[in-house]
Amino acid sequence: MRGFEFDQLRTFTVVAEAGSLSAAAPLLHLSQSTVSEQVRKLEERAGVPLFARSKRGVEPTPAGTRLLDHARRLVALNEAAFDELRGQAIKGELRVAITEYFRTNEVAGMLARLRECYPQLSLHICAMKSADIGLAQARGQIDLGVVMNLSSGAFRPAADSERWVLRREPIHWVAAAPLAERLPERLPLVLLPDDCMMHQAAVQSLEKSSVPYELVHSASGVAGLQSMLSAGLGVGCLSASAVSEGLVKLGAKYQLPALPEAVFSLTPPHPGERETVARAREVLARQLLV
Known part of the structure; x- marks a missing residue:
């Protein structure tokens, strides 16, 4: 056969x-x-x-x-x-917000597969900061979200949300190869704005370890951050699946502080949500894993 x-x-x-x-x-x-x-x-x-x-x-x-x-x-x-x-099968309209850090190089293909598999489902997708996704769901502006939290390896979500965890990824310090070969003593940082949790984690880890740095560029989104880093404009940090071509991970020899883990999850159920939303959460929990 x-x-x-x-x-x-x-x-x-x-x-x-x-x-x-x-x-x-x-x-x-x-x-x-x-x-x-x-x-x-x-x-x-x-x-x-x-x-x-x-x-x-x-x-x-x-x-x-x-x-x-x-x-x-x-x-x-x-x-x-x-x-x-x-x-x-899920059908009807579904409004989903996704953090930009979630599988940046693959998420478009994943969404295309969802449309192919569930043609009666009308998907409305937007990118949002994780901190805003929960608020948007509480206000009824979206039905579901994919959020990122940062934690140590010992972190475990609350029991009612553990099953909605999609993946855990290490966060890496990254830079373009030419910059990585001659890294300045004062670390040139390229990050998202300071309300980004990845920005906060990077700065806090450097200050705690007394590593000298300066913020040389601020990107408006993850795609812009990847472009700036690939151009050699500075050093940044990205979750594993967001490390794009042309970037190298700065390993132990650079003596940079350890960064927390990225935990990507679906927003858990809330009282009174539509049956379509509940079914869609189950489907997304499977489909977004592969």
Whole structure:
């Protein structure tokens, strides 16, 4: 029989996102050995290696990257078909606000898959600061939000919101390669405005560690921040999935202070919300993971 097994494709997408077999196993509720076996069988069926392995984890090969786009779409369509047959398809209007830091290089494709899988759903998407998303939902201006919180590795959300956590990512100090080679003693910072929690975390960590710095540029959004950093205008900090091409992570040799973890979550249910919103939250909790 031609084609792939859906369980193997889903495992493949989660491993690609998690960056290692061990990190993917709890997300899939499988043992690491089972995850490894599913990946092995998928690679056998594909006839080519799908992951490059290293001590740091796994990364999709060129063939794996090509398959990943198909796999995400197939997994999403499979789940949408299951929802539709069970009478749980979502339809109607849905207003969603998303923090700009959430998977900046991938979120457009994810939203396109949602539209394809749920054609009766009219999505209205806007980008907002995490601090404003909760207020907008409370005022009835949006139905759902994807927010970012910063925390230490010991942080755990409240019990009623734990299930809505989409992903956790490290935050890295980053710069363009030429600047990273000759980093000034006084750190030239490029950040979003000072009401951004990432800005606050960066400045607080530098001051606590007595690292000299100066704010040389302020960007108006994450895309602008990525462009300024890629142009070599300074050093900034970005969550792992927002580190764009042309930027390098400033590792331990630079002796910069550790940054907190980014925790991305869906806003939890609130009393009296529409059934469409409740169903959409369940769907988004699955679809935004792959």
